Amino acid sequence: DTEVTQTPKHLVMGMTNKKSLKCEQHMGHRAMYWYKQKAKKPPELMFVYSYEKLSINESVPSRFSPECPNSSLLNLHLHALQPEDSALYLCASSQEAAGDGYTFGSGTRLTVV
Amino acid sequence: AQKVTQAQTEISVVEKEDVTLDCVYETRDTTYYLFWYKQPPSGELVFLIRRNSFDEQNEISGRYSWNFQKSTSSFNFTITASQVVDSAVYFCALSLSLMDTGRRALTFGSGTRLQVQP
Numbered sequence: 396d397t398e399v400t401q402t403p404k405h406l407v408m409g410m411t412n413k414k415s416l417k418c419e420q421h422m423g424h425r426a427m428y429w430y431k432q433k434a435k436k437p438p439e440l441m442f443v444y445s446y447e448k449l450s451i452n453e454s455v456p457s458r459f460s461p462e463c464p465n466s467s468l469l470n471l472h473l474h475a476l477q478p479e480d481s482a483l484y485l486c487a488s489s490q491e492a493a494g495d496g497y498t499f500g501s502g503t504r505l506t507v508v
Numbered sequence: 509a510q511k512v513t514q515a516q517t518e519i520s521v522v523e524k525e526d527v528t529l530d531c532v533y534e535t536r537d538t539t540y541y542l543f544w545y546k547q548p549p550s551g552e553l554v555f556l557i558r559r560n561s562f563d564e565q566n567e568i569s570g571r572y573s574w575n576f577q578k579s580t581s582s583f584n585f586t587i588t589a590s591q592v593v594d595s596a597v598y599f600c601a602l603s604l605s606l607m608d609t610g611r612r613a614l615t616f617g618s619g620t621r622l623q624v625q626p
Contacts, residue, residue: 428613437599437616438553451613483551487614497543497603497614501552 401486401500408476409508416471416503418486424498427469429461430485432502438485444469476507510535512602512617520623521590529585529620531600537561542576542583543601543614553599559583590624597621 399420408414418427426445430438443451444463452461458480460472469486486500511534521527533542544556557567559576567574571588587594600617 435621437619438614440613440615443613485553487553496555496558498555499545499553501550504551 399486399488399498399500401503403503404501405504407506407508408473410476413474415473416484418469418500419467420488421467422488422498424488424490425466426489427463428487429471430487432483432485478507481506510602510604510615512600512615514600514617514620516620518621520625522625523592524589526586526588527590527622529598531583531585531617533581533583533602535602535604537604541603543603544574544585545599545601546596547599548596592624592626595622595624
């Protein structure tokens with residue numbers, strides 16, 4: 396299995412809703428990432444987990460809450476989002492060794508109404 | 509801090525033309541990795557190539573070729589005989605070689621949108 400699977404593919408949520416994005420990989424990768432990509436912009440790093448511990452939080456608002464329950468799973472819990480949070484959310488994973496490739500999921504396209 | 513610059517925002521070519529996408533990077537580290545990704549309209553990021561800073565050999569894969577020059581901090585990507593299916597946004601990216609896996613994330617350039625007209 397050489398894939399990163401993200402669910403759901405599309406999500407529409409209201410500003411008072413609570414929802415979660417899910418990311419799963421079974422490649423034995425020990426680093427997992429959340430990126431946010433606005434339209435016509437490059438992906439921007441949000442969070443990095445290494446060995447199931449949060450190692451980087453790029454000053455992301457607390458309405459985004461990451462969770463890494465085990466080495467294969469990465470969640471992003473969403474609460475009280477704003478319309479400007481509408482974007483493509485990409486998950487990625489990478490091996491331990493330096494320079495190993497990063498495998499990206501196909502993303503969750505989130506719309507906040 | 510590292511930085512990746514893709515000065516070409518959008519390029520339009522006619523099918524069968526050759527096209528080169530430019531990428532210039534900045535980093536103080538001596539060991540690093542450079543990547544190219546393709547993002548079609550469907551949104552997924554498709555890995556194209558990875559190069560480490562010690563390997564300046566150019567690479568060719570089918571219609572794709574890459575020219576890495578450390579002297580000018582550039583890692584340019586050429587598509588020969590372009591096809592409509594090559595239409596996508598192409599991102600150049602940089603990753604540092606840090607011992608701490610958790611700090612080794614990709615930094616992306618702003619991307620170049622390539623449109624190949626039939």
